[in-house]
Amino acid sequence: MRAIINKRRTGGASAEAAAAAGSYHGAAEQEVADQQRSKKSGSLGTSGAASSEDERTKRPGVMPVGARLLRLSAGARRWMALGVLVSLTITATYVAQGVLIASALVRIFDGAEWQEIVPLLLGTLLLLAVRTVLLWAGELVAVSTGVAIKARLRRRLYEQLFVLGPGYTTGVRTGTVQATVVDGVEKLETYFSKFLVQLIAAVVGSAAILAGMAVVDPMIGAVLAGAAVAISATPLIARRLQAERSAWFWDSWRQLGGEYLDALQGMTTLKVFDASGRRGRQLSERSWDFYRASIRFVSVANLRTGAMGLLSAGGVALAVGLGAVRLSTGALTAFQLLLVLLLAREAFRPLEDLQKAYHSAYPAISAARGVFRLLESEPVVTDPAENGVSAGSGAITFDDVTFAYRPSKPAVLTNVSLRIDAGETVALVGRSGAGKSTVVALLLRFFDPQTGRICLGDADLSTLPLADLRQRIALVSQSTYLFHGTVRANLALGAPHVSDEQIDDAARSAGAYEFISRLPHGYETLVGERGLTLSGGERQRIAIARALLKDAPILVLDEATSSIDAANEAEIQQALDRLSAGRTTLVIAHRLSSVRAADRIVLLERGRLAATGTHQELLESSAAYARLVAAQGTDDPSDDDAHFGDDAPSRRNDESEGIAR
Numbered sequence: 001m002r003a004i005i006n007k008r009r010t011g012g013a014s015a016e017a018a019a020a021a022g023s024y025h026g027a028a029e030q031e032v033a034d035q036q037r038s039k040k041s042g043s044l045g046t047s048g049a050a051s052s053e054d055e056r057t058k059r060p061g062v063m064p065v066g067a068r069l070l071r072l073s074a075g076a077r078r079w080m081a082l083g084v085l086v087s088l089t090i091t092a093t094y095v096a097q098g099v100l101i102a103s104a105l106v107r108i109f110d111g112a113e114w115q116e117i118v119p120l121l122l123g124t125l126l127l128l129a130v131r132t133v134l135l136w137a138g139e140l141v142a143v144s145t146g147v148a149i150k151a152r153l154r155r156r157l158y159e160q161l162f163v164l165g166p167g168y169t170t171g172v173r174t175g176t177v178q179a180t181v182v183d184g185v186e187k188l189e190t191y192f193s194k195f196l197v198q199l200i201a202a203v204v205g206s207a208a209i210l211a212g213m214a215v216v217d218p219m220i221g222a223v224l225a226g227a228a229v230a231i232s233a234t235p236l237i238a239r240r241l242q243a244e245r246s247a248w249f250w251d252s253w254r255q256l257g258g259e260y261l262d263a264l265q266g267m268t269t270l271k272v273f274d275a276s277g278r279r280g281r282q283l284s285e286r287s288w289d290f291y292r293a294s295i296r297f298v299s300v301a302n303l304r305t306g307a308m309g310l311l312s313a314g315g316v317a318l319a320v321g322l323g324a325v326r327l328s329t330g331a332l333t334a335f336q337l338l339l340v341l342l343l344a345r346e347a348f349r350p351l352e353d354l355q356k357a358y359h360s361a362y363p364a365i366s367a368a369r370g371v372f373r374l375l376e377s378e379p380v381v382t383d384p385a386e387n388g389v390s391a392g393s394g395a396i397t398f399d400d401v402t403f404a405y406r407p408s409k410p411a412v413l414t415n416v417s418l419r420i421d422a423g424e425t426v427a428l429v430g431r432s433g434a435g436k437s438t439v440v441a442l443l444l445r446f447f448d449p450q451t452g453r454i455c456l457g458d459a460d461l462s463t464l465p466l467a468d469l470r471q472r473i474a475l476v477s478q479s480t481y482l483f484h485g486t487v488r489a490n491l492a493l494g495a496p497h498v499s500d501e502q503i504d505d506a507a508r509s510a511g512a513y514e515f516i517s518r519l520p521h522g523y524e525t526l527v528g529e530r531g532l533t534l535s536g537g538e539r540q541r542i543a544i545a546r547a548l549l550k551d552a553p554i555l556v557l558d559e560a561t562s563s564i565d566a567a568n569e570a571e572i573q574q575a576l577d578r579l580s581a582g583r584t585t586l587v588i589a590h591r592l593s594s595v596r597a598a599d600r601i602v603l604l605e606r607g608r609l610a611a612t613g614t615h616q617e618l619l620e621s622s623a624a625y626a627r628l629v630a631a632q633g634t635d636d637p638s639d640d641d642a643h644f645g646d647d648a649p650s651r652r653n654d655e656s657e658g659i660a661r
């Protein structure tokens with residue numbers, strides 16, 4: 001059972017963590033990371049109601065991206081308003097500085113005393129100082145805007161991922177989710193904190209200065225306004241001209257990055273196959289591709305910058321030339337001409353600042369699409385939330401269940417009917433791909449079956465709040481996920497309020513007490529990321545202890561001993577036996593040792609229930625089961641190291657399908 005909740009090591013651990021926490025919420029974040037490494041990750045997650053990543057995620061609505069982005073800025077709007085205010089105040093200091101310098105120059109030309117000029121110069125210095133402080137404050141405000149946006153957006157995205165659950169995360173590419181939640185949010189942050197603030201400040205600031213210029217002289221105002229419009233239009237025109245080059249640039253960039261990552265991750269393989277030289281040449285070709293794309297892209301980008309500079313300088317020169325003519329005709333005073341000279345440039349400065357921030361807007365819009373898509377995706381299963389339905393006993397019933405991960409694909413489970421009584425231990429066996437993990441995925445309600453129903457006690461799973469359902473199930477899988485934190489925190493994952501005594505008892509029952517006592521800080525020892533500072537057997541014991549602490553009436557053992565060596569297996573098996581005592585237990589196992597102790601063994605073949613009985617009964621009555629046992633490569637079916645399934649012949653057996661009990 002590697003697939004579903006993850007039989008593949010990492011994936012299985014995620015499901016286990018989810019079950020341990022009483023809901024999959026606690027593991028969803030990990031689920032995202034795990035899927036990247038889970039070779040079967042895709043298998044778990046697609047919903048029965050969807051057929052592809054695209055189908056599974058709603059397309060972003062039709063509202064324009066800009067307007068929808070604005071809605072995402074809720075929570076940071078005060079910071080953004082403050083940013084605009086600071087930016088406008090900076091523009092105002094430039095204007096005031098221009099006015100002061102123009103006044104000082106006029107007085108100098110008029111031969112005024114130095115006492116008249118000094119206050120104006122001091123005023124200019126003061127403005128310089130104020131501007132320095134404002135620039136610093138502007139940066140702080142931008143950072144605060146970014147932090148507020150990121151915190152809120154990430155929280156919303158993670159909440160949404162938790163709502164969507166493993167059924168969603170396993171069905172989409174991890175890279176896509178990660179790119180949305182990490183890179184996408186970063187890009188949006190720049191958009192809000194820099195671009196949007198600068199856009200508003202540029203429009204208002206430039207318009208105000210142009211209005212002032214128009215008051216000084218309407219003709220000059222009109223010339224400057226024309227230049228401002230041309231400057232603003234330049235990036236839009238350039239973007240059209242650049243669209244193809246830009247796509248080529250980003251494509252080559254992505255491909256180059258992907259190739260390098262691939263080469264790094266596969267370095268050992270490349271070395272072993274003596275393929276690093278060939279790979280190096282491929283990388284070199286990609287680099288040249290990227291180089292050519294960059295040159296073409298940058299050449300147009302530089303043209304745009306040059307054109308904007310030209311328009312800006314041309315506009316100022318035209319305005320000043322016009323001013324000089326107007327001065328000579330007496331239509332303008334010297335002070336006014338000086339104002340034009342000093343402030344015309346300032347009318348364009350916010351637009352140029354905007355241009356600098358502009359590059360952040362484009363990637364943000366593509367990032368925004370991913371964010372909207374995720375926020376608008378529908379969960380694979382709906383949570384009935386609080387409805388007061390009681391799960392009743394620990395009995396599990398699969399009633400004529402048929403399930404396909406995708407409607408267009410063949411069913412993975414067909415007409416499966418199975419009842420596991422409260423307190424009973426049932427083992428699910430079958431060759432690889434028979435559908436064992438899918439049974440568990442349906443039990444944890446990561447997906448809903450297309451037909452048939454699954455009940456806990458008398459309650460249909462679909463009527464039980466998801467948190468309640470998962471609270472009732474403890475999962476121990478072949479690969480245990482431990483979070484970065486203390487041993488104690490990992491033990492108490494599914495039962496945060498347990499006492500020290502209970503933790504001690506559970507650790508002893510799980511055979512974990514001894515090795516925990518030997519750790520440098522006992523229960524307070526930090527286990528490294530994913531618990532990699534502990535051995536597989538030690539992690540497994542912790543998983544058993546935390547399942548004990550969770551004290552759920554239903555237990556799922558997902559190849560819980562498959563990665564344990566023979567010496568440790570007996571001990572862990574004893575711990576598992578203690579754990580399963582008195583609980584409804586579903587065991588998925590390839591090892592006979594786990595299966596022999598079961599009250600019943602259920603054989604799945606190609607998604608159909610093929611046979612049921614004790615080990616001995618099945619050996620006698622089921623040819624398919626006997627073949628599975630024989631395929632383990634041992635004549636002694638009691639051999640503890642024997643494994644079911646993976647290499648078994650895939651012939652259909654001749655036995656009746658049907659209800660196991």
Ligand SMILES: Nc1ncnc2c1ncn2[C@@H]1O[C@H](COP(=O)(O)OP(=O)(O)OP(=O)(O)O)[C@@H](O)[C@H]1O
Nearest residue numbers: 001002003042043044045432433434435436437438
């Ligand atoms: N998310 C998924 N999307 C599409 N198909 C899937 C998905 N998960 C599993 N499958 C397919 O469903 C079938 C049953 O898979 P499942 O993981 O339940 O088998 P299994 O009996 O647990 O196998 P194993 O013993 O190898 O773990 C397989 O053909 C598998 O490829």
